[in-house]
Amino acid sequence: MWRHAPLHIALVILLALAVFFLIRVRSAASATVEPSGVSEGHRLAEAWCENCHAVERHVLEMPNEPPSFQAIANQHGITPLSLKVFFRTSHKDMPNLIIGPHQADALASYILSLKNR
Numbered sequence: 001m002w003r004h005a006p007l008h009i010a011l012v013i014l015l016a017l018a019v020f021f022l023i024r025v026r027s028a029a030s031a032t033v034e035p036s037g038v039s040e041g042h043r044l045a046e047a048w049c050e051n052c053h054a055v056e057r058h059v060l061e062m063p064n065e066p067p068s069f070q071a072i073a074n075q076h077g078i079t080p081l082s083l084k085v086f087f088r089t090s091h092k093d094m095p096n097l098i099i100g101p102h103q104a105d106a107l108a109s110y111i112l113s114l115k116n117r
């Protein structure tokens with residue numbers, strides 16, 4: 001019986017490794033469902049931007065109102081970088097919010113998540 005012990009141990013280790021990688025792969029897959037920061041960006045948008053912008057998907061835009069975030073997301077040439085550059089400037093009527101780099105990432109992820117596919 002004991003003669004086979006090393007083989008058993010090797011098998012157990014192999015099995016443990018297989019389970020470990022299976023779990024890693026699955027959690028990596030579920031993490032890609034929502035790009036990081038989207039829900040945080042949503043929260044920030046509701047707190048800071050909703051007074052002026054429609055921050056939710058499918059909200060009808062009012063004439064003479066600032067563009068909705070969905071409309072912004074669908075604009076040609078909008079990228080996370082262009083949004084973050086924009087956040088560093090102050091725009092008309094918009095209070096000069098201090099948006100930290102992490103918050104800018106989250107807001108940009110949220111806005112771009114509204115893009116029509």
Ligand code: HEC
Nearest residue numbers: 048049051052053066067072086091092093094095097107
């Ligand atoms: C006090 C009102 C107000 C608030 C609050 C406000 N905005 Fe704006 N925003 C505007 C107006 C007005 C415009 C359009 C005129 C302009 O671009 O200067 C605009 C334009 C923008 C644009 C550019 C749209 C384009 O056409 O390129 C972005 C991006 C934007 N806002 C993001 C935000 C984000 C993110 C927040 C919250 C952190 C925010 N805004 C809060 C009034 C506001």
